[in-house]
Amino acid sequence: xxxxxxxxxxxxxxxxxxxxxTREALHTGTGTVLQSPEHGPELCFDVAQSLPPQCGGIxxxxxxxxxxxxxxxxNGTTWGEYSLVGRWDGTSLTVTEAxxxxxxxxxxxxxxxxxxxxxxxxxxxxxxQEYLERTISTAQAERDYxxxxxxxxxxxxxxxxxxxxxxxxxxxxxxxxLCVVEHGRSLAELQPSRRRCSTALVxxxxxxxxxxx
Numbered sequence: 001x002x003x004x005x006x007x008x009x010x011x012x013x014x015x016x017x018x019x020x021x022t023r024e025a026l027h028t029g030t031g032t033v034l035q036s037p038e039h040g041p042e043l044c045f046d047v048a049q050s051l052p053p054q055c056g057g058i059x060x061x062x063x064x065x066x067x068x069x070x071x072x073x074x075n076g077t078t079w080g081e082y083s084l085v086g087r088w089d090g091t092s093l094t095v096t097e098a099x100x101x102x103x104x105x106x107x108x109x110x111x112x113x114x115x116x117x118x119x120x121x122x123x124x125x126x127x128x129q130e131y132l133e134r135t136i137s138t139a140q141a142e143r144d145y146x147x148x149x150x151x152x153x154x155x156x157x158x159x160x161x162x163x164x165x166x167x168x169x170x171x172x173x174x175x176x177x178l179c180v181v182e183h184g185r186s187l188a189e190l191q192p193s194r195r196r197c198s199t200a201l202v203x204x205x206x207x208x209x210x211x212x213x
Contacts, residue, residue, distance in 0.1 A: 027088050030101050033060065033071075034079040041065075043084065043093060050148040051136050052077035056191035058199050059092040060084075070100040075137055115149075115156035116179035123171030123178075127153070135174040142166065146183035158183045 034055050035041045041063035044055030052074040065071055071080035085097035125131045132155065136148045139157045146158035154177040159166050167180040 026085055026096065027093065028083070028085045030081065030083045032057075032079060033063065033082050033084075034077065035063075035065075036077040050140075051075070051133070051150070053079050054187050054191075060086070061092050061094040063095050063098070068098050068100060075133055114151040114154040114177075114179050115158065115181040119154045119177035119179050120167070121175070121177055123173070123175035125171070125173035125175045127174070127176040131173050131175075135170050138169065138173065139166065143188065144186045145188075146186050153177055154179060156181060160184065160186050 032044045032047050032053070032055065033041055034044055034047070034053060034057065036052070036054070039059075041060040042055065042057035043060055044057030047053050047055040052072075054077075065078060068080070068082055070082075071078050073079075081101055083099050083101045084093070084095055086093040086095045088094075125135070132150075135155065136157075139145050139148060139159075142159060144160040144162070146160055148155065148157050150156070155170075155174060156179040157166060157170060158181050160183060163180045163182060167178065170178060170180065
């Protein structure tokens with residue numbers, strides 16, 4: 001399974017747009033749909049693409065994974081990129097059409113890079129997929145967890161502090177190359193802002209193309 005680089009976590013100052021499309025119109029655009037054990041399908045635009053990705057988005061009504069295909073899954077979370085058409089009521093988007101968008105052209109995606117120049121090695125765990133998922137799941141349970149990604153065989157874990165303790169704990173399950181890095185804010189702190197950004201983008205003409213119902 002391919003892991004994607006942790007993207008910039010926030011669009012600074014994201015708020016409700018001055019111009020809001022008519023809520024009776026059909027809204028259309030492309031974004032990430034993500035469903036986790038904590039919530040049902042949500043449409044997100046600001047995604048922390050760890051394993052699995054995390055986001056705070058807007059609820060989708062009538063979403064059916066079987067009808068679209070092309071999704072990825074890990075640790076109980078399912079996600080994918082989709083083009084959607086739906087009716088926005090100010091709280092949720094009722095999906096009327098959905099399809100997978102065209103794949104990006106070669107060279108359009110950011111390269112995946114480890115979070116440090118010299119990863120450490122060692123530990124009493126392993127390097128198989130089960131050890132990788134266990135290590136990331138343990139990291140995600142920490143209150144100051146800020147993301148995780150893979151560059152080749154190097155696992156990067158991000159937290160807001162106490163890096164030595166986090167690395168020591170990770171080494172109980174992961175013995176492959178490891179970077180433990182510091183980020184300014186945890187994913188939990190950023191979730192409300194992500195949800196506001198997703199709502200603002202759906203309501204704005206940046207994402208939507210209004211059509212008369």
